[in-house]
Amino acid sequence: MPRTQTKFFGDIDYHADSVFHFPSGLPGFEDHRDFVFLHVPQSEPLMFLQSLSNRNLCFVLLPILVVDPHYRLNLTSEELFELDLPVEREPLIGEDILCATLICVAQGEVPTANLMAPVVVNLRKHIGTQVIHGDSGYSHQQPLVCEQAAHSCS
């Protein structure tokens, strides 16, 4: 079983078939093509997208429906093709695809979620991309408001 270093959780073993390939990388990180999602039960619902080519590159994400239960993801036919998804029907989040939003925590500021450009992966083919929907009306810096009980907000 291959082993990799991670940014937050030391060395881990991973299954070769749990690797997600991003043919174009992510904007700003085009050279990083292969990632694994780290499963850290005590950190749910946070997700960790760890690069296999640089241990210091690990994105923190949230499932998009956790941030916005009504989120509408309208993939274009080009994006469906890029993800090797059937173009004749809309893929189901959680079944066909995983859709998650990158979290940004600039110092001293409210954390934000990038709803304009979610990470989408084909769960069957293990292909991923970051789609950029500039005209979707969603912000790339959506403040993470706390919808839980008020006392749990810091």
Place this chain on the structure above:
Amino acid sequence: MWRRPGESLVVGESIEIEVIEARPNRVKLGVVAPDSVSIVRKETRIIREENMTAAWSIDHGAIASLLRRFPR
């Protein structure tokens, strides 16, 4: 400046932008430019910067603080 499909505009000496197709709410553009000129959609540039901040701003402390916001 108004342009029709098939017409172009030129920026400086070496960049040409052609309107290939116009639809009611979007246009298809072709750009000819030297290799040294990067051509991306504006939102791609914004997302690139946002990704950089996202990647390098998060540490263990930030994760702990996020978990307080999103308790299981």
